[in-house]
Amino acid sequence: MRRSFPPMLALLLLAPLAGCASEGPWVELKGQRYVVEVADDHAERARGLMFRDRLEPGAGMLFVHDIEQPLAYWMKNTRIPLDIFYFDEDRKLVSVSRGVPPCSLGDRCPNYPSRAPALYVLELDAGTAARIDARAGDTLTLGPGIPERGAP
Secondary structure (H helix, E strand, O other), X not given: XXXXXXXXXXXXXXXXXXXXXXXXXXXXXXXXXXXXXXXXOHHHHHXXXXXXXXXXXXXXXXXXXXXXXXXEEEOEOEOOOEEEEEEXXXXXXXXXXXXXOOEOOHHXXXXXXXXXXXXXXXXXXOOHHHHHOXXXXXXXXXXXXXXXXXXX
């Protein structure tokens, strides 16, 4: 005689797996979803991904600025190579700095500027831009709860 799980028991057993891949805030770019930490105030933006030894697969950091303006990021105290994506207020990709290396030179680390004014900056593992074939004009989708503008 075959036994089957009652439907409610099956749901209870599977429920813990339902949100594993997308827990927390997220963004989508080129059909790929990334779980992100959101840096939307000055202190969070200043710290960024400093002193991290790695990013989890499919994870990154989204920086939300107060106003759209020319931006330049650097890798001060950042230990992992990154791709830095700059998006305007319409969430269109305006430029990407690809394969930016870690920097331990303190204030002598080079800047990586956007090619146009930006409001959002997304940092992901180096190589992501090439893997997803990121191009100017690609649209960033913000998940629920991500602010449209940073905190003053």
